[in-house]
Amino acid sequence: MIAGPGGNTTVQVGRDGVLVVDPQTTAVSQPILAEIGKLSPAPIRYVINTTLDADHVGGNQAVAGSGQTLAGGNTRAATVYSSGGAPIYAHENVLKRLSGEGGVASGWPTDTYFVDQKDLFINGEPVQLIHAQAAHTDGDTMVVFRRTDVVSAGDVFTPDRYPVIDLQRGGSINGLIAGLNQLLRITVPEFNQQGGTLVVPGHGRLSDEADVADYRDMVTIVRDRIQDLVKRKMTLEQVKAARPTFDYDGIYGAQKGAEFIEQVYRSLAR
Amino acid sequence: MARLHDTARGALLVAMMSAASPTAGQVDLSGHWVKPNHEDHASEASIGDYSGLPINEAARIRADAWNPERWGMPEHQCEPHPVTYAPVGPSNMRILPVIDPQTQDIVAWDVTLHWMEMHRRIWMDGRPHPPAWAPHTWMGFSTGTWEGDVLTVTTTHIKAGWVRRNGLPHSDRAVLREHWVRTGNVLTLISVVNDPIYLTEPLIRTLSWELSPGYQIGSYPCDISVEVDHPEGHVPFNLPGQNPYLSEYAARYGLPLEAVRGGAETTRPEYAEALRRRLAQPGAPRGQ
Numbered sequence: 362m363i364a365g366p367g368g369n370t371t372v373q374v375g376r377d378g379v380l381v382v383d384p385q386t387t388a389v390s391q392p393i394l395a396e397i398g399k400l401s402p403a404p405i406r407y408v409i410n411t412t413l414d415a416d417h418v419g420g421n422q423a424v425a426g427s428g429q430t431l432a433g434g435n436t437r438a439a440t441v442y443s444s445g446g447a448p449i450y451a452h453e454n455v456l457k458r459l460s461g462e463g464g465v466a467s468g469w470p471t472d473t474y475f476v477d478q479k480d481l482f483i484n485g486e487p488v489q490l491i492h493a494q495a496a497h498t499d500g501d502t503m504v505v506f507r508r509t510d511v512v513s514a515g516d517v518f519t520p521d522r523y524p525v526i527d528l529q530r531g532g533s534i535n536g537l538i539a540g541l542n543q544l545l546r547i548t549v550p551e552f553n554q555q556g557g558t559l560v561v562p563g564h565g566r567l568s569d570e571a572d573v574a575d576y577r578d579m580v581t582i583v584r585d586r587i588q589d590l591v592k593r594k595m596t597l598e599q600v601k602a603a604r605p606t607f608d609y610d611g612i613y614g615a616q617k618g619a620e621f622i623e624q625v626y627r628s629l630a631r
Numbered sequence: 632m633a634r635l636h637d638t639a640r641g642a643l644l645v646a647m648m649s650a651a652s653p654t655a656g657q658v659d660l661s662g663h664w665v666k667p668n669h670e671d672h673a674s675e676a677s678i679g680d681y682s683g684l685p686i687n688e689a690a691r692i693r694a695d696a697w698n699p700e701r702w703g704m705p706e707h708q709c710e711p712h713p714v715t716y717a718p719v720g721p722s723n724m725r726i727l728p729v730i731d732p733q734t735q736d737i738v739a740w741d742v743t744l745h746w747m748e749m750h751r752r753i754w755m756d757g758r759p760h761p762p763a764w765a766p767h768t769w770m771g772f773s774t775g776t777w778e779g780d781v782l783t784v785t786t787t788h789i790k791a792g793w794v795r796r797n798g799l800p801h802s803d804r805a806v807l808r809e810h811w812v813r814t815g816n817v818l819t820l821i822s823v824v825n826d827p828i829y830l831t832e833p834l835i836r837t838l839s840w841e842l843s844p845g846y847q848i849g850s851y852p853c854d855i856s857v858e859v860d861h862p863e864g865h866v867p868f869n870l871p872g873q874n875p876y877l878s879e880y881a882a883r884y885g886l887p888l889e890a891v892r893g894g895a896e897t898t899r900p901e902y903a904e905a906l907r908r909r910l911a912q913p914g915a916p917r918g919q
Contacts, residue, residue, distance in 0.1 A: 364764040369764075520803075542863050546863075553747050554769075565764075566764045566766065568766065577706075577866070581866040582866060585868075585870070608690070608693040612802050612803075
């Protein structure tokens with residue numbers, strides 16, 4: 362895991378080359394490439410995006426562009442030597458939304474999937490791309506490294522801040538909670554609810570199942586509190602005044618707490 | 632020549648003795664230590680008892696929402712007590728030095744706690760604490776220094792946990808400062824928890840153990856199993872105003888509810904005296 366100002370990047374190295382999950386922002390591409398270079402001299406072969414925010418996809422062009430596609434036969438010359446870049450994997454909603462929002466096409470995903478799960482086998486281990494439906498957005502992917510027992514959770518799990526429910530991009534509070542429960546199904550603690558499967562969050566410290574459970578509990582409790590207030594016909598302002606995040610604001614931030622309340626309220630109203 | 636030789640040999644002997652003996656002020660903490668459990672033990676699990684703890688309103692609200700059914704959930708049932716609380720619980724322990732084979736220095740102390748067989752290491756070699764993004768654990772990351780005969784330990788990177796096992800939380804930013812003092816066959820801990828999120832003042836506790844040669848810490852495996860078939864994602868908690876048990880503790884001991892709601896003022900002797908005076912007045916509220 363490379364922790365940076367744009368969040369966390371996961372790097373897998375091995376005989377096939379280098380796989381990079383979420384190369385962060387454009388601004389930190391060169392330092393990220395320098396850190397990757399310290400881990401392995403092999404070429405970058407794959408880039409995977411867990412979501413479509415600029416702090417996850419911004420570095421795609423530079424990082425993927427410095428890599429190489431694995432290919433053979435008639436395609437080899439065209440891919441390895443001509444296009445010169447590693448493929449960028451993401452859920453197809455990432456590509457749909459990035460292309461729908463305009464902008465320059467460079468750095469967009471080149472390989473997308475639309476099913477619940479896409480399987481790869483890279484560097485001696487299965488790598489699974491699992492779609493977390495309508496969570497932070499509708500294009501979130503959790504990347505599971507099965508042999509090394511690591512999950513890149515993206516912005517479904519951000520233990521240093523409240524989650525962001527991007528309603529404009531298909532996110533929802535219930536989808537986010539479902540994503541966290543999905544993550545808990547994948548993780549296995551080693552001993553006394555500690556260690557075992559390591560979880561790389563979109564933002565925040567390296568975590569394990571206990572940290573995910575603690576966060577899932579918080580998100581569920583806040584959702585249920587707001588749902589209860591909505592059932593009592595409270596307006597958004599009344600819900601905010603009831604301070605349903607007050608006991609967690611010290612950890613995750615009061616200002617973001619107010620934004621989270623609004624996102625949950627509007628998500629439940631849909 | 633012979634006298635010179637003896638002088639040199641004497642100097643060498645002195646040098647060897649000072650090298651072999653512990654650094655000034657170090658005390659041997661090795662051994663099995665058993666806790667007499669005579670301190671702060673009776674009320675530790677009562678729902679709604681926050682008395683004597685310097686908590687803030689956010690901690691109070693979280694504890695009010697807490698539901699003990701949490702301990703039955705598969706993702707929580709094998710959680711041990713965090714290092715901030717573990718000594719308060721059943722915590723007979725084994726302490727062993729970790730010796731550098733080259734220098735024979737004690738580079739760390741290994742502490743194994745009986746309940747849940749938790750292990751912690753207190754580094755004595757001056758290494759720095761990990762960066763902020765490093766994983767947090769139940770026992771945290773500990774470094775120690777000798778201050779005279781007192782071992783002072785600083786622990787960071789502790790998982791979000793609790794200061795009492797009735798839902799009173801501490802955050803993952805809590806820092807534990809410990810002072811270990813051996814007096815003969817008694818080991819005393821002065822534990823100081825600082826948490827900028829849920830405590831308004833440091834939480835200070837003292838606890839003691841007795842040396843118990845021959846005591847053996849047993850294995851304590853925890854096997855996660857589904858005990859009650861809830862829907863996936865079930866999180867037991869109480870909505871605001873809906874915890875029916877919050878006043879039970881106060882009622883049982885005939886105390887006004889405010890006296891058990893915690894806060895820094897309830898930690899001070901003068902609070903007990905003021906409470907006594909108030910309760911002595913006619914019509915004073917009790918056990919609301």
